[in-house]
Amino acid sequence: MRVRYVLSEVLTGLWRNVTMTIAMIITMTVSLTMLGASLLLFFQVDKMENFFYQRVEVSVFLKVDVTEEQRSNLKSAIESNPLVKTVEYESKKQAWERFQTQFKDAPDLVNATKEESLPESFRIKLKDPNAVKQFSDEIRTQEGISDIVDQKELLTRVFDLLGALQTLALTVAIVQGAAALLLVANTIQVAAYSKRREVAVMKLVGASNWFIQLPFVLEAVFAGVIGAILGFGTLVAAKVFIIDGSLKALTNVLLPVDWGNILLMLPLLAGAGGLVSAVTAWVTLRFYVRV
Structure with a gap:
């Protein structure tokens, strides 16, 4: 009731x-x-x-006039660094193919960009994503480096x-x-x-x-x-x-x-x-x- x-x-x-x-x-x-x-x-x-953050990379871009010896020495220095987990070399052609794939929905940008304008680089994954600064300081002394970009900072x-x-x-x-x-x-x-x-x-x-x-x-x-x-x-x-x-x-x-x-x-x-x-x-x- x-x-x-x-x-x-x-x-x-x-x-x-x-x-x-x-x-x-x-x-x-x-x-x-x-x-x-x-x-x-x-x-x-x-x-x-x-x-x-688990997939963050450090991109080491090379100079336009980098020599084969400088490229080889840089690769050896990166691969021998104890902070590095994996390293992948990306040529100008590979960078161009990646660029075309990423910006396929912006044909005007793709048409305005030339393959030779994209630098070759080493794409590196570190064992500890927080060790980017230490790695950059150790590798920056190598010849042939144009720039080091930390994806974590952008993220x-x-x-x-x-x-x-x-x-x-x-x-x-x-x-x-x-x-x-x-x-x-x-x-x-x-x-x-x-x-x-x-x-x-x-x-x-x-x-x-x-x-x-x-x-x-x-x-x-x-x-x-x-x-x-x-x-x-x-x-x-x-x-x-x-x-x-x-x-x-x-x-x-x-x-x-x-x-x-x-x-x-x-x-x-x-x-x-x-x-x-x-x-x-x-x-x-x-x-x-x-x-």
Whole structure:
């Protein structure tokens, strides 16, 4: 009997303030979607760092007028260095073929570049990717070197940018979450005020505070859970139509987003939305509305 009464009161309260309920659900959906996106971005950046840092290379570019003796001496010095894991020589022709493959979608750039303008190089993988500076200092004294490029330094700049985007997404999620909580609190206050006479009668007949407050709390939990489900649906749609759709060609660089991480968002968002909404409703009833 009590369960049926509580559920009927929840449905009545949601319908009575249907516009505010819809606004509350939409706000929760946006904030939880941003929260889910920031969490996915966090997982993805961590995954990309582990993937690319393990494959980081040091490129030693040779001068245009490098002699065969200088090239041979440099190769021997690199191969004998204890920091080196593997070394691969890339000729001008190989560099040109790689360039054509990498920029096949930019024919104007390929046509404007000549094979002889691309330098030959040694591409080196180190046993410890953090030992780039030590390796560069040891090898830089060799003759015939034009430049030494550390891919890790370039990757660090990219990941710094991704980290800034992650912080921005999390900040937007927090701001949206604060707006959602204020809307939840306001909705609960309005609902409690509209039922103040019924609440007074229930107090007179001896109803406990938790029994009176429970329908209001469940209204907030309903909005939070529905918002989480819609937010999860938005993330799934983004995975299917954007990440695996229009951005599929970039998965070699960005790496695919795992379905496991996507599915993990449903319980996380539902738990966060439901719990935070319940606590907000309870605090509102406890400190701002006398029931």
